[in-house]
Amino acid sequence: MTELLTASQMRALEQAAIASGEVTGLELMERAGQGVVEAIFEEWPAFAPAAGVDWGPAPKPPGYLKQEEKGPWRAVVLCGPGNNGGDGFVVARLLAGFGWAVDVFFYGDVERLPADARVNYERWSEVGSVHLWNDDAIEGRLDGFVSGDRSSFEHQLVVDALFGVGLTRNMPVDTERARHGFVPTVTHTPQSERPKYVAIDLPSGLCSDSGVNRGAFPTDLTVTFHRPKLGHYLFGDNHFGGGPSLCNQVSVIDIGLESSRADQPVLLMDSKNLAAKLSKNSCEHKFNHGSALVLSGGSGRTGAARLAARGALRIGAGLVTLGVPPAAQLEVAGHVTALMVKRVADADGLAEVLQDKRLNALCLGPGLGLERARALVPVALAAGRASVLDADALSTFADDPRTLFDMAHKRCVLTPHGGEFARLFPDLAEKLNAPAEKGPAYSKVDATREAAARAGCVVLFKGPDTVIADPSGRCSVHAAAYDRAAPWLATAGAGDVLAGFITGLLARGFAPMQAAETATWLHVECARSFGPGLIAEDLSEQLPHVFRELEV
Numbered sequence: 287m288t289e290l291l292t293a294s295q296m297r298a299l300e301q302a303a304i305a306s307g308e309v310t311g312l313e314l315m316e317r318a319g320q321g322v323v324e325a326i327f328e329e330w331p332a333f334a335p336a337a338g339v340d341w342g343p344a345p346k347p348p349g350y351l352k353q354e355e356k357g358p359w360r361a362v363v364l365c366g367p368g369n370n371g372g373d374g375f376v377v378a379r380l381l382a383g384f385g386w387a388v389d390v391f392f393y394g395d396v397e398r399l400p401a402d403a404r405v406n407y408e409r410w411s412e413v414g415s416v417h418l419w420n421d422d423a424i425e426g427r428l429d430g431f432v433s434g435d436r437s438s439f440e441h442q443l444v445v446d447a448l449f450g451v452g453l454t455r456n457m458p459v460d461t462e463r464a465r466h467g468f469v470p471t472v473t474h475t476p477q478s479e480r481p482k483y484v485a486i487d488l489p490s491g492l493c494s495d496s497g498v499n500r501g502a503f504p505t506d507l508t509v510t511f512h513r514p515k516l517g518h519y520l521f522g523d524n525h526f527g528g529g530p531s532l533c534n535q536v537s538v539i540d541i542g543l544e545s546s547r548a549d550q551p552v553l554l555m556d557s558k559n560l561a562a563k564l565s566k567n568s569c570e571h572k573f574n575h576g577s578a579l580v581l582s583g584g585s586g587r588t589g590a591a592r593l594a595a596r597g598a599l600r601i602g603a604g605l606v607t608l609g610v611p612p613a614a615q616l617e618v619a620g621h622v623t624a625l626m627v628k629r630v631a632d633a634d635g636l637a638e639v640l641q642d643k644r645l646n647a648l649c650l651g652p653g654l655g656l657e658r659a660r661a662l663v664p665v666a667l668a669a670g671r672a673s674v675l676d677a678d679a680l681s682t683f684a685d686d687p688r689t690l691f692d693m694a695h696k697r698c699v700l701t702p703h704g705g706e707f708a709r710l711f712p713d714l715a716e717k718l719n720a721p722a723e724k725g726p727a728y729s730k731v732d733a734t735r736e737a738a739a740r741a742g743c744v745v746l747f748k749g750p751d752t753v754i755a756d757p758s759g760r761c762s763v764h765a766a767a768y769d770r771a772a773p774w775l776a777t778a779g780a781g782d783v784l785a786g787f788i789t790g791l792l793a794r795g796f797a798p799m800q801a802a803e804t805a806t807w808l809h810v811e812c813a814r815s816f817g818p819g820l821i822a823e824d825l826s827e828q829l830p831h832v833f834r835e836l837e838v
């Protein structure tokens with residue numbers, strides 16, 4: 287799985303590499319700038335020099351290309367007051383070296399530039415001029431750049447090097463006019479009719495740690511260094527379109543920090559090794575694959591539990607039983623075939639059913655009803671079996687979450703969506719929703735890690751970005767974004783199926799964290815594989831196809 291870093295982890299890696307003498311900050315900045323230019327040429331081959339990129343031994347002076355080799359291209363580079371701006375000066379110099387006309391706008395104070403950025407400011411200044419950032423200058427330049435009705439631009443590329451991982455507060459308002467002017471409507475104007483907008487490290491205004499949008503504009507391409515940052519994958523505050531909706535696509539450039547490792551990084555889920563974990567041994571009995579019990583609600587509310595149970599069965603639990611109250615037995619019997627049905631009238635009924643030691647994974651919550659959930663959850667948790675608690679099994683403890691946390695054990699997985707999370711962890715939800723004051727914003731990763739530590743078990747916090755953490759701080763993220771986007775998954779009952787998938791994997795013997803991660807990946811994969819028109823029922827039915835594709 288790919289590591290996702292925070293700003294401070296990235297900074298620590300850079301500093302360790304520099305302190306070890308492995309590399310200098312200036313070298314890192316040069317590699318970063320080269321990487322950005324390479325990524326631009328790769329994304330838009332028309333921009334690339336005809337003979338391909340030859341970096342040569344040293345920074346090239348402008349115009350080293352013969353006139354006939356030069357592209358007719360013009361770029362605007364927006365440089366900020368820190369090292370992100372330093373990268374921007376490198377990019378400006380390298381583009382000029384490839385024959386581009388480059389206009390650099392600097393938002394900051396030259397005297398206060400960090401040392402490496404200052405060096406690159408000076409190097410650029412030998413090549414071209416720097417327009418200082420003030421409204422009059424920008425207005426004047428904009429008039430010159432943007433002709434008439436803004437349907438044609440004199441520049442083809444805008445490079446955003448205002449702020450990277452050092453962003454500590456909302457974007458300054460006085461950058462807005464210029465950004466609007468140079469990149470008026472990335473989302474509305476067809477790409478062919480407007481300049482391409484490229485962000486260095488992060489779209490300026492995107493919080494690296496939380497994905498919160500603090501005034502960023504959507505870009506065409508984001509080029510980051512060494513490892514992606516959490517903010518590239520977290521949606522932050524959805525109302526303003528967080529990380530993935532701003533980055534559009536993320537290109538990760540190697541700048542030679544390979545020997546450095548971050549401390550407890552968050553992992554981005556992928557399908558590596560999944561097939562081996564999911565395959566079954568041909569000589570095994572059904573009970574070797576575990577026996578799951580999914581508790582259902584009363585008559586007229588059994589659909590959610592049935593969805594979960596079917597998910598548990600399809601994902602490979604050997605046996606799945608629905609525990610239903612007497613009044614719903616007939617209703618359930620009319621629907622299920624491969625599933626077993628057992629009568630579970632109340633807490634005593636559950637205790638009796640749990641005498642069967644073969645039942646090794648429990649699922650409580652989907653359609654369970656708040657009252658029934660309050661009665662059954664304590665019995666289920668006291669039995670010490672691997673357990674998934676979702677929906678009503680969480681909400682029923684809204685008035686007293688501590689009671690739930692006291693009963694929860696290491697083999698539990700809690701699967702709240704945003705509303706349920708706020709009921710169980712109101713203080714964490716409040717921190718998550720509060721506007722960030724200074725420094726990187728509190729993130730969904732921070733909240734999920736704190737929640738898992740408090741609950742003493744795995745917490746899977748749902749959404750387009752799903753974050754999973756255990757009490758030790760291990761944490762992984764799945765973003766249904768970029769090539770994993772699954773908008774059709776936001777459909778009623780999808781969460782019930784996920785609870786069932788996790789339960790089925792727990793029954794098969796997966797550890798809670800691994801069950802939650804694997805189920806989340808498969809859940810999104812089923813949605814993607816089915817495509818538009820998906821409803822919750824389709825998810826489990828898509829699993830055989832997904833397994834075949836994975837070569838399980």
Ligand SMILES: NC(=O)C1=CN([C@@H]2O[C@H](COP(=O)(O)OP(=O)(O)OC[C@H]3O[C@@H](n4cnc5c(N)ncnc54)[C@H](O)[C@@H]3O)[C@@H](O)[C@H]2O)[C@@H](O)CC1
Nearest residue numbers: 314315318367368369370449450451452453454455456487
């Ligand atoms: N340090 C290194 O060795 C490397 C750093 N790199 C680049 O350096 C960047 C990080 O550089 P920095 O740590 O200097 O941080 P940034 O360049 O992202 O920004 C820091 C500066 O912006 C100011 N600032 C932050 N938020 C602001 C706001 N909302 N309004 C106004 N001013 C604000 C800060 O006071 C500080 O002066 C990375 O994103 C990456 O682009 C790369 O060159 C790779 C190597």
Ligand SMILES: Nc1ncnc2c1ncn2[C@@H]1O[C@H](COP(=O)(O)OP(=O)(O)O)[C@@H](O)[C@H]1O
Nearest residue numbers: 703748749750766772775776778779780781782
């Ligand atoms: N925009 C989205 N893209 C992809 N997946 C999403 C999106 N929004 C929600 N999801 C996923 O859909 C499921 C919805 O679950 P939940 O909120 O519990 O709904 P329900 O209770 O109706 O089943 C979760 O797995 C969640 O991660």
Ligand SMILES: [K+]
Nearest residue numbers: 446449488490
């Ligand atoms: K930037």
